[in-house]
Amino acid sequence: xxxxxxxxxxxxxxxxxVLYRESAETLWQSLxxxxxxxRDYCSVIGLELILDEAEGYAYLRQRAPVPDAPDMxxxxxRRPLSFPVSLILVLLRKKLAEFDATSGDTRLVIGxxxxxxxxxLFLPDTANEARLLDRMDTHLNKVVELGFxxxxxxxxxxxxxxxxxxxxVDAQWLDDFAQRLDGYAAHAASLDPREAE
Numbered sequence: 001x002x003x004x005x006x007x008x009x010x011x012x013x014x015x016x017x018v019l020y021r022e023s024a025e026t027l028w029q030s031l032x033x034x035x036x037x038x039r040d041y042c043s044v045i046g047l048e049l050i051l052d053e054a055e056g057y058a059y060l061r062q063r064a065p066v067p068d069a070p071d072m073x074x075x076x077x078r079r080p081l082s083f084p085v086s087l088i089l090v091l092l093r094k095k096l097a098e099f100d101a102t103s104g105d106t107r108l109v110i111g112x113x114x115x116x117x118x119x120x121l122f123l124p125d126t127a128n129e130a131r132l133l134d135r136m137d138t139h140l141n142k143v144v145e146l147g148f149x150x151x152x153x154x155x156x157x158x159x160x161x162x163x164x165x166x167x168x169v170d171a172q173w174l175d176d177f178a179q180r181l182d183g184y185a186a187h188a189a190s191l192d193p194r195e196a197e
Contacts, residue, residue, distance in 0.1 A: 006030040007037055014038070014049070014060050018147050018164050021056035031058055046072035055163040084119070084139045089148060090177050091118045092161050093169040099161075112140065112157040 010030050013019050021028040031038060031051070039049050042060055051058040062074060081089070092110070095118075099108045116136045140159070143149045148168070149159040 003034060003037070007034055007041070010034060010038060011041060014058065018057050018059045018162070020162075028056075046075060050167060052167065055166070057162075057164045057167075059164065059167075082139070082142075084135070085142050086177060087119060087122055088115060088139055088143050089165065089169050090174060091115065092143075092148065093165055093174065096161050096163070096165060106163070108161040109152065109158055110161060112136070112159070115140065
């Protein structure tokens with residue numbers, strides 16, 4: 001297959017989301033072979049290729065503004081995340097860091113109940129356990145949709161943490177979120193107990 005015939009599928013795959021080596025080996029190899037062309041093409045439309053060969057993922061992100069160049073309209077939209085989804089991402093990122101420090105394996109698998117147990121520490125107490133788990137499933141579905149978790153088909157309630165999470169939830173993001181958590185805690189502590197009910 002010619003390079004021109006291979007370029008299109010690679011670009012379309014990247015426009016759709018994260019490209020993983022493990023799930024698309026042929027496309028991955030094409031990306032490696034055509035990396036310079038992909039970068040040139042994406043640069044024209046204000047995107048940059050982020051490629052991590054060691055971790056086996058690639059994605060596109062909006063290029064930072066260039067001084068003395070006209071502003072490029074934003075192609076990749078930013079979407080605000082809810083507090084619970086942001087909290088899940090932080091917890092997963094910390095779990096991934098611990099896993100990398102203590103395990104020789106590259107694949108972190110975590111259960112829905114483990115995530116729910118960690119979340120309980122930060123969410124309001126509720127007597128309705130079923131409702132809490134329903135909300136948890138909604139938040140987990142969003143994290144799966146964002147591409148940071150992958151459901152394991154053979155194992156009910158089990159998820160693989162996708163390594164691309166490390167690129168999106170970096171030290172700065174964690175620090176910003178920690179400051180917001182401190183702000184929430186200070187605000188909650190200053191409330192009259194009757195107001196918090």
